[in-house]
Structure formats: structure tokens, C-alpha cells
Amino acid sequence: xxxxxxxxxxxxxxRSKLEELRKQGKAYPNSFRRDSLSQDLxxxxxxxxxxxxxxxxxxxxxxxxxxxxxxxxKASFITLQDMxxxxxxxxxxxxxxxxxxxxxxxxDLGDIVGIKGTLFLTKTGELTVNAxxxxxxxxxxxxxxxxxxxxxxxxxRYRKRYLDLITNQxxxxxxxxRSQIISSxxxxxxxxxxxxxxxxxxHSILGGASAKxxxxxxxxxxxxxxxxxxxxxxxxxxxxxxxxxxFEINRNFRNxxxxxxxxxxxxxLEYYTAYADFNDQMNFIEGLFKHITEQVFGxxxxxxxxxxxxxxxxxxxxxxxxxxxxKLSVDISVxxxxxxxxxxxxxxxxxxxxxxxxxxILFELFEELVEDNLINPTFITGYPKDVxxxxxxxxxxxxxxxxxxxxxxxxxxxNGFSELNDPEDQAERFxxxxxxxxxxxxxxxxxxxxxxxxxxxxxxxxxxxGIGIDRLVMLLTGAKSxxxxxxxxxxxxxx
RNA sequence: GGGCCGUUAGCUCAGUCGGUAGAGCAGUUCGCUUUUAACGAAUUGGUCCUGCGUUCGAGUCGCAGACGGCCCA
Numbered sequence: 001x002x003x004x005x006x007x008x009x010x011x012x013x014x015r016s017k018l019e020e021l022r023k024q025g026k027a028y029p030n031s032f033r034r035d036s037l038s039q040d041l042x043x044x045x046x047x048x049x050x051x052x053x054x055x056x057x058x059x060x061x062x063x064x065x066x067x068x069x070x071x072x073x074k075a076s077f078i079t080l081q082d083m084x085x086x087x088x089x090x091x092x093x094x095x096x097x098x099x100x101x102x103x104x105x106x107x108d109l110g111d112i113v114g115i116k117g118t119l120f121l122t123k124t125g126e127l128t129v130n131a132x133x134x135x136x137x138x139x140x141x142x143x144x145x146x147x148x149x150x151x152x153x154x155x156x157r158y159r160k161r162y163l164d165l166i167t168n169q170x171x172x173x174x175x176x177x178r179s180q181i182i183s184s185x186x187x188x189x190x191x192x193x194x195x196x197x198x199x200x201x202x203h204s205i206l207g208g209a210s211a212k213x214x215x216x217x218x219x220x221x222x223x224x225x226x227x228x229x230x231x232x233x234x235x236x237x238x239x240x241x242x243x244x245x246x247f248e249i250n251r252n253f254r255n256x257x258x259x260x261x262x263x264x265x266x267x268x269l270e271y272y273t274a275y276a277d278f279n280d281q282m283n284f285i286e287g288l289f290k291h292i293t294e295q296v297f298g299x300x301x302x303x304x305x306x307x308x309x310x311x312x313x314x315x316x317x318x319x320x321x322x323x324x325x326x327k328l329s330v331d332i333s334v335x336x337x338x339x340x341x342x343x344x345x346x347x348x349x350x351x352x353x354x355x356x357x358x359x360x361i362l363f364e365l366f367e368e369l370v371e372d373n374l375i376n377p378t379f380i381t382g383y384p385k386d387v388x389x390x391x392x393x394x395x396x397x398x399x400x401x402x403x404x405x406x407x408x409x410x411x412x413x414x415n416g417f418s419e420l421n422d423p424e425d426q427a428e429r430f431x432x433x434x435x436x437x438x439x440x441x442x443x444x445x446x447x448x449x450x451x452x453x454x455x456x457x458x459x460x461x462x463x464x465x466g467i468g469i470d471r472l473v474m475l476l477t478g479a480k481s482x483x484x485x486x487x488x489x490x491x492x493x494x495x
Numbered sequence: 496g497g498g499c500c501g502u503u504a505g506c507u508c509a510g511u512c513g514g515u516a517g518a519g520c521a522g523u524u525c526g527c528u529u530u531u532a533a534c535g536a537a538u539u540g541g542u543c544c545u546g547c548g549u550u551c552g553a554g555u556c557g558c559a560g561a562c563g564g565c566c567c568a
Contacts, residue, residue, distance in 0.1 A: 009522080010522055068533090071533090073526070146505090148520070149508090152507065491563085
């Protein structure tokens with residue numbers, strides 16, 4: 001927006017207040033230092049009586065944004081908000097130098113101020129700073145959203161997240177929880193001797209997942225690069241290099257539509273463990289979830305879609321084919337029958353049916369019929385090989401791979417498998433991907449010969465897992481949209 | 496990509512059958528020394544998302560578009 005002459009009256013009023021501060025040399029100072037945060041003071045004084053507080057006469061400096069004002073003729077209450085919450089201050093004309101109270105009365109909601117004074121309890125028992133000195137630290141030129149409702153307009157909440165955070169406590173709490181969840185994940189891995197690493201975000205070969213990429217260009221090298229869709233192939237190179245336990249928490253980019261479940265950039269946890277298989281990883285995940293829920297929420301029991309889930313108990317494990325057979329109330333053996341699969345596939349309107357392999361049809365049926373109903377934490381195993389180009393083939397069934405996905409609340413939360421470490425098998429799977437790509441599959445991988453070479457040096461038997469952090473945070477905070485767990489979700493620019 | 500819904504004061508929202516644009520909060524002015532969504536009185540403030548059309552007259556009806564939300568693919 002361009003600055004124009006007919007500027008809003010509210011803005012003009014505040015600007016002239018700022019001009020007055022400038023004249024007095026009191027605009028935007030940075031010499032005030034606080035020594036206390038709102039919630040810390042409340043915790044400190046929690047059990048003290050009015051008399052005890054008076055006797056101790058605790059001197060504090062607090063700072064924050066004015067969220068509420070109750071202005072009276074010669075004394076006022078204001079509510080300050082800082083990073084930990086809110087605290088009330090009592091500003092009395094008699095306790096301030098001549099003229100300051102009148103100046104104080106021109107302060108606006110949203111201004112950022114510093115206050116020094118002594119703690120006391122009001123007659124209704126609220127901890128309050130009795131101001132002995134006050135200072136305007138940052139004049140706010142724009143009025144805050146309405147004080148009761150906060151910022152409601154969804155679009156503005158995403159575009160101007162700072163206003164959402166100032167006025168909506170719930171929103172702030174989601175992001176505090178997000179931070180705690182990620183810390184808790186890091187703790188868990190570091191305690192289990194994993195090394196945190198960062199691998200390239202810009203890839204010259206597309207791989208590690210099935211997705212459409214963003215493309216960018218490196219000028220000096222005059223070459224196109226993809227923003228990564230997954231870190232997998234780099235992390236496994238590190239395992240070849242002897243980093244036997246590695247994890248990375250970082251952004252992936254996928255060139256797809258936006259929805260309540262998708263943002264073009266999203267955060268992924270991936271980790272790899274040498275000398276472990278997919279069964280070990282399922283056990284490990286159970287431990288991870290128990291750790292996160294207990295550490296962040298203080299309980300392992302959280303409600304999902306109206307059902308209480310206990311994350312301290314072992315998760316349900318069921319084979320993909322069994323779950324589909326159960327849903328259809330048919331014997332598992334009929335799912336090996338192509339004609340039957342075609343018939344059911346038709347019934348559930350699966351596209352391009354004739355060109356799909358049996359495995360792919362089964363997979364699509366699973367997504368269509370079963371996925372949404374997996375509310376309690378459930379591991380699905382026995383994935384078809386042709387939807388899993390990087391997974392190790394199952395020892396006892398050549399058409400399946402040693403892979404699982406974890407579903408909670410009807411959403412896919414984790415995907416893991418025993419890694420394919422046979423370079424010849426891997427080369428074969430890449431060739432298959434390339435064929436699918438030239439047949440028009442935009443999401444197919446490219447042949448990564450450098451990766452195959454790494455495998456030729458020897459990737460120890462290992463297993464890896466990817467967990468979508470945004471979805472995990474949605475799950476644990478009850479957020480309905482991924483935009484509610486991303487500070488700045490992708491939006492179209494206005495104008 | 497398709498369907499439905501939304502966009503009115505800084506914010507939260509009303510606006511009937513097409514006939515001068517409304518409230519609460521915020522702001523301004525006055526009063527008020529323990530209030531707490533402070534209170535009482537007065538008062539300022541509008542690109543009704545944009546464009547085109549219908550009409551004597553459009554916030555309201557029609558068409559197109561922008562942005563957003565939800566659902567579906």
C-alpha cells in the first residue's frame with residue numbers, strides 16, 4: 001500500500017503523538033531493561049498474602065504491550081502483555097513526576113511500554129505493579145484488532161500472523177507447542193545417540209519420494225536445480241559413510257495444490273538407523289510418541305477425533321491386504337485375483353484402472369476404504385513393491401516390501417521401511433521409475449547413478465522413517481488445518 | 496480444476512421488499528484514586544473487494560474478475 005495524503009484519522013492521531021515524543025527526544029528509546037516476566041512474577045508470588053507482599057516490597061521492571069486500559073481521573077490500571085502472559089500495572093498520578101500522568105493518559109492500546117514499581121495485591125487479589133516510573137518504549141501507530149474477539153478474519157490471521165499472535169492466545173499456544181514438540185523430538189534422538197545433520201535443499205536429480213518438484217536455476221553453473229522433495233538419498237549416503245544413526249528435521253518442497261493438509265513447503269523429520277529393520281523402527285516410534293506426549297503434554301492419553309488414544313500402549317499392527325479384506329468382508333485370497341480387484345476398483349471409481357498393477361490397485365483401495373478409519377495409532381505393513389521404489393523386498397513375499405505407515409486420527413503420520421541396500425535391485429527400480437516417468441508420470445523418480453555407486457560401496461542393513469512434523473503438530477494440538485500450525489502459510493499475494 | 500459460502504468503519508458484526516450507511520469495541524472530548532471486557536456522558540470515522548451491466552435509483556439484482564474459507568477431484 002502506498003502512503004497517501006488522506007491517511008486514516010486514527011493513524012494521524014497516533015502519528016502526532018509520536019511527533020510529540022520525537023520533539024521531547026523520547027521516541028524509540030532502547031535503554032530500558034526489564035528484570036521480570038509476567039508469569040514468573042505470578043508464580044513467584046502465588047502463595048503470598050497482601051501483607052507479606054507489602055512487607056517485602058519487591059521492586060520489579062516489566063515491559064510489554066498495553067492490551068487493556070482502565071483510565072480514571074488520577075489513577076489507572078493497564079494490562080501489559082509480554083512473552084509469558086499478562087500482568088497488571090497501577091499507575092497513580094501522585095507517584096509520578098509532575099505532568100507524567102497526563103502524558104500517560106494519551107498512551108494507546110498497542111503501545112509498548114516499560115514500568116518500574118513495587119508488587120502489591122489489589123483488593124480483588126490480582127498481582128499488580130504499583131508504578132513508580134513509566135516509559136514509552138515503542139509507540140504503536142496502528143490500532144490493534146478488537147480487544148474481546150481478537151483478530152478473527154482467517155485471511156488476515158495468516159497474512160498478518162503477528163496480529164494473530166498478539167491477540168489470540170490459542171494461536172500462540174499452538175506455536176509454543178510446536179516448538180516444544182520439535183525440541184522433544186530432538187531430545188529423543190540425541191538421547192539415542194543419533195547425529196543431527198543437514199543435507200542439501202537443492203538437488204540436481206529428483207529422488208527420495210514421488211512428487212512434483214519446484215525448479216530453480218543456478219546462474220554461475222548455468223544449471224537447473226530442484227528444491228528437494230525429500231532428503232532420503234543423501235541421508236543414506238551418510239549411513240554408507242559410517243554415520244550409522246542420523247536424523248534431519250528440515251523443509252521439503254512439493255509443487256502441489258494447497259489444502260488443509262498440504263502446504264508447498266513443509267517440515268519433515270527423517271532418520272536412519274543401521275543394523276535395524278522396519279520392525280525395530282515401529283517399536284522405536286512407539287517410544288518416540290510416548291516420550292513426546294508425556295514430555296509436552298504431561299500425559300500419554302490424548303483425544304483424537306473424539307476417541308481417547310493412549311500413546312503409552314503398543315500400537316495396532318495390521319497388514320495392508322488384511323485391512324482391505326476386513327473392510328470388504330472378503331477372504332484375503334480373493335485380493336490376489338485380478339478380476340476381483342478390477343471389479344472392486346471400478347465400484348470405488350479408481351481412475352486409470354486398467355493400467356494399474358495389482359499392487360497399485362490394492363494400495364488405492366486401501367486409501368479409499370481404510371485410511372480415514374484408522375483413528376487409534378495403527379501401523380499398516382505389507383506394502384506392494386511397486387509403490388515403494390526404495391524399500392527392501394520382503395524375504396517371504398516377493399511382491400511386497402518391508403515397509404510400514406503409521407496412521408493416527410485417520411491421517412498418515414509416518415512412513416518407514418527397511419532400506420533397499422542391494423545396488424543392483426536399486427538400479428533396476430530406478431530404471432522402472434524412469435520408464436514410468438517417460439510414460440507420463442510426473443511424480444516418478446530419476447535415475448541417481450551417484451546414489452547407486454554409494455550403495456556399491458556398501459550400505460549396512462538399515463531402516464529409515466519419515467514423519468511429517470506439521471501433521472504431527474496438527475494431531476497433537478487438534479489443529480484442523482495445516483495453516484494453523486505454520487506461522488506463515490503460503491498465500492497468494494494481494495493486488 | 497469443480498461446487499458452495501464469504502468480503503460493509505482500524506477490529507467484530509448488523510443492514511428487511513432496490514429508496515440518505517448502522518451497532519459494539521478502538522479513537523476524540525468531559526467526568527472519575529483499587530479497576531479488570533472498568534464505568535457514565537457526548538462525539539469523529541465509509542473505495543459497502545474491483546469492474547461492467549439492469550434500474551429514475553444498487554451495499555442489496557445480474558455478469559465477469561480478485562482474494563479468502565470449506566467440501567470434492
